[in-house]
Amino acid sequence: MKLRSSSSREVKISQNFDSQGGDESAVDNMNPTSKALRNPLILDLILAHLSDLTDLKRARLVCRNWAEVGASLLGKRTALNVNKLIRYDEGSKMYLVTPVAANLMRRISMLDKCDPSVPHNKVANVITKVFAELGQCTREIHCEVTYIKFVTAFFNGLRKLKKSKTNIQHISVTVWVIALSLGKEGYPTFTNKLPVQTNLTSIEFQLYDRIGGGSYAFKPLLQILLDSAPNLTSLKVCWPFYPNLQGCKNLKVFKFDLVWCAAFNVPDKVAAIGILAQVKDTLIDLELGSIADDTVDLPQSQTLDVPVMSKVVSVTISPAAMDSF
Structure with a gap:
């Protein structure tokens, strides 16, 4: 519609x-x-x-x-904030407040803050409906949300995309998991795959968990997104888990910040080495970092065999990451 x-x-x-x-x-x-x-x-x-x-x-x-x-x-x-372009009239019908030139939709942003006319229980509908308005001109999508139902709405919108009608090259997702965002919703189950986007070559995914333990519900999200981008060349992740990069056959740039706290996860050096082994033949630029809270006791160093990455020309490892990887 x-x-x-x-x-x-x-x-x-x-x-x-x-x-x-x-x-x-x-x-x-x-x-x-x-x-x-x-x-x-x-x-x-x-x-x-x-x-x-x-x-x-x-x-x-x-x-x-x-x-x-x-x-x-x-x-x-x-980046055009598309949320502000959609409102609800007195009859509770959604409408576009003003037409937008196709070129202005090249880079769009989605937040969980909409026009005051949009009821809070309709915000998820707005986020999902935006995808129906995307066309050939849209190249980048940036999403930042806190409420779980809005994360679900964003991925439901992505499922509406048809590779024959879109040329999306970059997707950025930032999720803030906070206690207030849970409400009575509980944690959703993310299992449905996304349609393949052959033009999608760059992904940024950042997950920040302020309550500890809630991140496990979101673990499939990044993997679902990665599986939809067979031609991915650049990946920037701020994440409490080690993603499976087995399908990233063309990945050249990998920037990974491991987010962890003592409440729900412990750095796994074997897993860290494992993801590097998956992309050792294509990677050119590698950057590793670590974000930990003050209560975390850094693990003791281990001696592990790092895979040979013959094409890598740039490596950056933060001091904190030396103890986390």
Whole structure:
């Protein structure tokens, strides 16, 4: 179900643009400077010098040509918060508050904070419905949530994506597990696979557990996401578990921060060496870190055989990670 627009204002705007740019004879009568300022290639170079996003947004108001080129630049430099674009009317119907240029949807962000008109029990619906609006222009999706049901809604939205209609290259997910987010929901079971995204080459996944032990419910999430990206080349993870990278046949960049506390997990050096062995033939850039609370007693060092990674040209290991890996 497509979201409807709340007004017809965009029709007037479109007509105004057409009146400025649709008369070919008028273009022929323009001086060289005016013609140059209508050339998308030249406009792209000019507007790219506007470092202030406010100025770039104002420039889009000049005419249709400037609006289109400006939208492409904005889409590359900012992440559009799509939650704010969707509201609920008095009849409890979801609608799109204003139409959005496709180029502005290049990079989008999703939070669990929506417009005040959206009831709290409808926020999950908004997050899921956003995926129905994504098209060929969307390249990056950034999601940051706390409530478990919103994590579920995000992955349910991902399941709606069809690889033939999307060109998503990067997905970033940040989950904050806090006591208040549990409520009466309990922990969900994440088992259903996601559709394969052949263009997805970069993933960031960060999980922070403030209550200890709750992370186990989310353990399948990262694996489900990894399995949907057969052409993954870059992976950045802040995670209390050692992911299975067996299917990452093209991984070149791997940045891993092990998050752990004495309450629910202990670093497993054998497992750490195991994930490196899975990507030893493709990895080029490796970065290892560790995040631990103050109550953790660092384990004693062990002597383990690290696999030979012949293609690696950059290795960064934090002091804390020396004791955790």
